[in-house]
Amino acid sequence: MAIIKVWIDEGCIVCNACEAECADVFHVTDDTCVINAAVRADGQTTENRAEMAPLKADLQKSLEAGIVAAAAGCPVTVIKFEQVADAAPEAPAPVKAPEPVVVEAPAPAAPVQAAPEPVKAPEPAPAPVKAPEPVAVDPPPAPATEAPAASEAPAAYVYDLKAAPNRQVVMPKTVPLPSLRTYLEEQAALAAADEAKWKKTLADYETAKAKAEAEGKDAPKAPVRPVPRPDANDMKFPAPQAPTDPDLLRLMEVLGDKVEEAYQQGGEMTCQVHRDAIREALELCREDPALRYEMLADETATHYPAAQGWAFAVVYHLTSIRRHKRLRLRILVPEGYEPASAVPVYPTANWLEREIWDMLGIRFQEHPDMTRILCPEDWEGHALRKEYPTPGLGQRDIDFREDRSGVLMRLAMEKAGNLGINLHPPKAE
Incomplete structure (x- = not known):
């Protein structure tokens, strides 16, 4: 079999599935999908909706598997191609078979009077034997079109990030x-x-x-060594400074070696404690009469993949309402480490730690409900990690706001497979 023509039908949703499967043939732009000029016999680059792009003769066989796979993985089944049977190598096979028969025919051909003999009747008998050879599925595939590929149900699609340039991450x-x-x-x-x-x-x-x-x-x-000029600008860089605030000094006094670093910068206080002592530090900030930070205003985290010995910084923003002060606690945790949950000390950490788990994949010990809060439960990956590509890991990146009739939404949910991982239709329970 060989594919001689390939084109994109109307209704393309520009999902990038075809380019991820067969980048040699398909190329996805901002608003359409085209056939690469390098594989076309005419060397043109168009949307290929009005005309059917002929493939180069030397590529019709080598690109067949990729085109068929791309058509099977297309969510809306708009990849069309013309496939013909490769009968050229099998045509000589039947011709070779009669040749030995012809060689044996001249030997008995010497007696001419044997022509009327009825013995010649059996010779046509081999002709029916040749009938099975044409039945060898070669004629049926000749008129075959894209129907067989389109009729097959698309298999679950695993997104290949290397084949998607717009999803490469630095x-x-x-x-x-x-x-x-x-x-x-x-x-x-x-x-x-x-x-x-x-x-x-x-x-x-x-x-x-x-x-x-x-x-x-x-x-x-x-x-002459240059002397720095005095800067009279009122905009000064708030450089970090050694701790002088009584709250930081109190934390360093009580926690001792568990405080890894403390400093002030721009009127803000930061205290970095050992990751195993975060629960103790939170309880001290809430219960100590000299501190009394009653509220956990926010809890967040940041991914640092280039760090050595740790991968995430989890930050707790505490607020003392009666004293009008703010304090930042911080811990550095490696990949896979589960810090102690702040929920027993500050119940507002419940949803905040669920968001950290959803966006960065950091789980917290003793959390009452460690589940996703922004993405669906079956979402793959964590969107705020640095290795997560901006367009996603293969989830549908279609602008459904332009789909007023809902056709794209329905087709994507029904046929996208893993590409529609965040578009599962609801089921009644």
């Missing part, structure tokens, strides 16, 4: 975690780089001076 190579320790390291690195640059300037000056003396020329002018 992972970050740095860890932009706000920290006093990080800030001091950056300042030390800048100072070391500036000192190295100045030493190189002095070394270049000494070399130029020695060369001038050897040539009897005037020595070059000695370099």
